[in-house]
Amino acid sequence: MKKVLTLLLITAAINGYAQNNNTSSKPNIILILADDLGYSDIGAYGSEIKTPNLDRLATEGLRLKEFYNNSICAPTRASLLTGQYQHKAGVGYFANDLGSPAYQGYINQESLTLAEVLKGAGYTTLMAGKWHVSGKGLSFPWQRGFDHSLLSENGSYFDQGDYNGGPKRPYFEDGKPYPLEAGKYYQTDVITEHAVKYLDEQGKDKKPFFLYLAYTAPHWPLQALPEDIAKYKGRYDKGWDDLRKERFAKQKELGIVGKDAVLSNKDADIYDWSRLSYDQRSQWTAKMEVFAAMVDRMDQGIGQVLDKLKQTGQDKNTLVIFISDNGAPAEDLIKWHNGATRNTGPVGTIGSYESQGKNWSYASNTPFLAFKDYVYEGGISSPFIAWYPSKIKPGTISKGTGHLIDLAPTFYELAGAAYPKKYKDIVPNALPGKSLLPVLYGQDNEVKRGEPLFWERAGNRAVRDGKWKLESHYPSYTWELYDVENDRGETRDVARQNHDVVSRLSIAYFQWAKKVGSVDFSTIEDREPQTMKDYRKSKLQDVVAPGGPGLQ
Template structure:
């Protein structure tokens, strides 16, 4: 009798394990401060063969939206909530209100918490940035394994030779502090720990969710010398010609229409107006920036090779995105500029791409990180799943970060609980993209998409986009289907649409506890309450309002 019971239990266990194995694995890859056109599948000259492959064998979205800046984007990504509802309406600093507490609240469940309840191993390697306190770290919010850094930015190298001038690299692995060793490069370590976690997870027999959150190509500009060498002289053509080349490629790829209106930035000087020495300094910035993206793609190649080695490549959904557009001169003057302790690209570098090259990175869109214009909130999205996604597919979208959680839960067959650990959960406002990914069905969304961050506001409903930049605070209206570069403000001609969309925004803002930014704006330049984290005191930022100030900044780095 006992033998029969044991055999029956063994059969139940084996059936359960087989069912678990049928569930698809999920890999979510997010890069940091990378513009819409910075990878090959979206128009770039930078070598990204692994992303090229994922795009060739998968699906690309023309319109995928983020929240314009690091922490609010990660809040929506991790929870499927609008950032205010998750508790990070501004940044990872506490402004004294629940919508602005600076860490994820308990009513907003993370992807790891939900998928873990559905039998998934939950793994993360990279940047967290949705809660500095240890009670809010990844292992405390559902991840079985974590390696990376908690705050907003990190050096890529061991910086002990510069320890008197810059703070140490602070990393964490499963709640224990670790450090980079001489010769190690953080982008490689992020990919390496993803591989390590996949090897360890393979022994469990479970499906897995792996979140790879690269900090590349976020400042500081630090890259492997051999990667920098690949791009030596490649950017001598300057930003004017390079932007034209990228836009032409985007048109050939079908990412943008042939008659697309192109945005202009009067603050970016003509390349030919620079002196020879100035051009050489600017070239170096882009060489290093390209090298950082190149190395990131190499890491994706390592992860793909590990999937194939483990024979899990046919049953894995991969989604690749960026957290916001490239960084322009988004922080006004008044914040101290960090002086580099070594040449651009080395461990002592605290330089960054800056607005002139970010203008290329965000092609063909307007503006930059931290704004609600397309250049701030538009991201590439590549989805790859050999068993279900038709290769070489393009789709318009329009999709948002809040849609990824419902997508992953549908794919995983994971229920989203109304109560978790005795706390009522927020309903999910997004829609699943699974029908779009697998059968190219159009997204059916009952309500518009909304944004607010540091007074910058936007609404997207159908072809219309209502947008307002702080501190001007005046609504502008654009027909995104005809003018995605936001060059023609149609607000005066369409007062009824402005009225309807602004009323919808007011209702959303009330329901999400959005507060007038002037009432909660923190002290300090650009409203930042101090540094992003202990790694980033006096970070390298430089407002560039005129071409003269831009060039002066390069002469006095």
């Protein structure tokens, strides 16, 4: 009897210790973010680009038809990292200070980062890639909860240079400069190498980890490795119109869009491929070959991360989520501000500084309308893949209607992390999002949030509530209304037929705006940096085709 009692006491003590101290059973979390990737730019969402690793995650996991971002990089990253609407986090406009708390341009202290909360739950926190939500020496990764970080902002993929020939944009590891020799590296590979290194080191530990893997690819400048570009030679000779039709047909076949879905209307300033000269076609084709190569290399890097995950024996207990920060872009570097003054050599090489422009982005955002920075579906829709072996049913495609603000509640619920009522003498902002776990685990087809979703970016405004989407595009204040369940291509404005819906959702919008600190953009537009004013204007103008005047 004494032996039995002793054994029971020892067992109870071990169990109690395990319950209080064993964090190794908690799931790991990897959040992968692409930059300027369109909705249809990976194979699992209709692309011809070779993305076998992302496609495998999709086949073995779940895809959402509807997942929303904030239409442009810094506001998206602010929401993603904090679970807040971007204004509440302090990044209402961009990574620029426009003179008020909602528009200070970097994450405020009241908006806790994923790393700060998960670190408090026993996680090792890791980051590699683009950050873009710091300012005035504040809110860098190493200041906001990350144990290890490699920071590499946008710039040349080969030498850190900017489009205007300005100062290099150095990389930092754990807050210290990380020097690299120009022409001896490729940015996407550097980001991957650090992520793999961090996972390798983490594999020796018993703690769970959170990895934020934020690629700069495929954001311009269009630069890629020759062996990757070679894979796509001749693939885009057919032009953007045929490519868009091809991707749309594949999306229907995959079940990403419905069989009766309708493509959005073609923008008036998208060129007619058949009217371009041979030289013009050749120069445009080269752009898309490089863009595809950049996506391809990112996917290769994701494959290396997954291999390391398996090698360390952590693949079965890890949630991986992949999204994009906004739709494919409309900006043309030749027309933006003073142009890409640094632009020598063929597209794709170390001296080039090109962007894909509206024409190819028109195909990248299939089947939606418009581009990055707009609140039409083409600007705010992201591919969404979630992979979690034994927890997520393979091959699942759900409606979702998720948003960036839903990621924080999802991760905290999964990790058993309590969102603190107080953090370093600061009362954190409440979380407005909902956990995605019921959707990921197949209990629901879409998020049951009970309230609309909202957007505001440089005067562009939108509300999504059920099947309805209300929006206006600056400088216009006219509300447009779309039934996005039946017309996600936003081809039919039904505002005049539904005054009651317009009234209800517009009132809800202004209530939300007041709550988060969003203001009428006309009242702060004069504080906007000239480069960004030129950027917005360039998107509204016709894009000049390489090799000569544009042909409509």
